[in-house]
Amino acid sequence: MDPDAIRAAERVPHGGEPDPNVLDFSANTNPKTPDGTAQVYRDALEESRRYPDDASPDYRAAAAAFVGCDPERVIPTPGGLAAIRLTMERALEPGDTALVPYPSFGEYAREVRLQGATPAFVGVDDALEIGTDALADCALAVVCTPNNPTGEAADPDALEAFAARCGEAGTTLLVDEAFLGFTNLPSAAAFDRENVVVARSLTKLFGLPGLRAGFAVASGQLRDDLETARRTWSLGTPAARVGAHCLCQDEFVRETRTRVARERDRIREALSTRFEVEPSDAPYLLCAVGDRSVEGVLERARDTGVAIRDATTFRGLDSHVRVAVKDRDANDRLLEALRCPP
Structure with a gap:
């Protein structure tokens, strides 16, 4: 590692919500863990x-x-x-x-x-x-x-x-x-x-x-x-x-893949009524908010107890948010927060 480069470097923003009372859609992690x-x-x-x-x-x-x-x-x-x-x-x-x-x-x-x-x-x-x-x-x-x-x-x-x-x-x-x-x-x-x-x-x-x-x-x-x-x-x-x-938990992995694919398709369809949503193979969706304010979308979701990711921190994006794909009940709360009825 180059010492001069370290002194010029900065930290990179990431998702992740520290408040346990907020439903976190800013980080793309499985809401479930394997039994045992x-x-x-x-x-x-x-x-x-x-x-x-x-x-x-x-x-x-x-x-x-x-x-x-x-x-x-x-x-x-x-x-x-x-x-x-x-x-x-x-x-x-x-x-x-x-x-x-x-x-x-x-x-x-x-x-x-x-x-x-x-x-x-x-x-x-x-x-x-x-x-x-x-x-x-x-x-x-x-x-x-x-x-x-x-x-x-x-x-x-x-x-x-x-x-x-x-x-x-x-x-x-x-x-x-x-x-x-x-x-x-x-x-x-x-x-x-x-x-x-x-x-x-x-x-x-x-x-x-x-x-x-x-x-x-x-x-x-x-x-x-x-x-x-x-x-x-x-x-x-x-x-x-x-x-x-x-x-080694093969069944857990299979169930996760099935759930994520099903829920991703469902919430993408709902989100598409308000946003331009990218196709995805992952447990998250990138949404262009159009002429809306990214900050406003984030704040409205936060006011309902839901955290989503400000995707303008990614190079080349200036009007986007990213949302994770969770389980059905949590996803319904996300859609409600973003005013996208399921």
């Missing part, structure tokens, strides 16, 4: 009197089975963002350029800058069309699938072709799959390319944002470098035990 999670956590807390097993074999095995790769390719991290930073620390040096999509997760550009590198922004709809010649000038390229905040997942074939072009150009490809678990799409871990890193998070799908559990998947020398560079004891015992438990 609390007991696994209690048992792990007692075992936390010892240092965690730095190898995390059970966690690696569960993560590998979840994305379809060999366990040795999994690098445990305290959340998906830690996997993103670890990858950028490995791939970037001061003066490098990184291809960053927009509108997308604001931490990508921040993390690039913290390494002393420069983000080269490209529209999210055009990112996978970038050719080998242009990629040759980039040490790193980032893809978010499904993209946050727009919600669209990358076509797996187009993504694989892009990964191949990145390899030809000598560019490391970072694929952020924080929300891919809400879909039936395959992970880019299946590519098994030595220039590709996949970042995954347990935060969203399993409703555990405070646990900080995630992992990276990589191959070859890139995998070896990430494994060497990751912090010792980077995953605490509770996170490793709960994470391994959750990753």
Whole structure:
């Protein structure tokens, strides 16, 4: 990390409502967690009197089975963002350029800058069309699938072709799959390319944002470098035990995917009576408010006890809000707050 870049950096705004009395639609987390999670956590807390097993074999095995790769390719991290930073620390040096999509997760550009590198922004709809010649000038390229905040997942074939072009150009490809678990799409871990890193998070799908559990998947020398560079004891015992438990809950994942898809379609139809709503493969919807005031929409929702995300904090968006997809009762409260009868 570049010291001069740190002094020039700023924090990035995110969703998340600290007031427990407010229904939080600003953060895209599952309102449910798998059965048995609390007991696994209690048992792990007692075992936390010892240092965690730095190898995390059970966690690696569960993560590998979840994305379809060999366990040795999994690098445990305290959340998906830690996997993103670890990858950028490995791939970037001061003066490098990184291809960053927009509108997308604001931490990508921040993390690039913290390494002393420069983000080269490209529209999210055009990112996978970038050719080998242009990629040759980039040490790193980032893809978010499904993209946050727009919600669209990358076509797996187009993504694989892009990964191949990145390899030809000598560019490391970072694929952020924080929300891919809400879909039936395959992970880019299946590519098994030595220039590709996949970042995954347990935060969203399993409703555990405070646990900080995630992992990276990589191959070859890139995998070896990430494994060497990751912090010792980077995953605490509770996170490793709960994470391994959750990753094995196939029925919970199937039920979540079905519920989110059903509710997303339902509330998108209702929201479309007042807003322009983007199609989505993710547990959230991006809404253009038109000639309404974004601040006014946020305040009216807040007055009814509902928090939604100000999406104007995303690069390229100036009249948008983002809403999460929860369970039916909560979603009905959202629609009522936004004056969109279900």
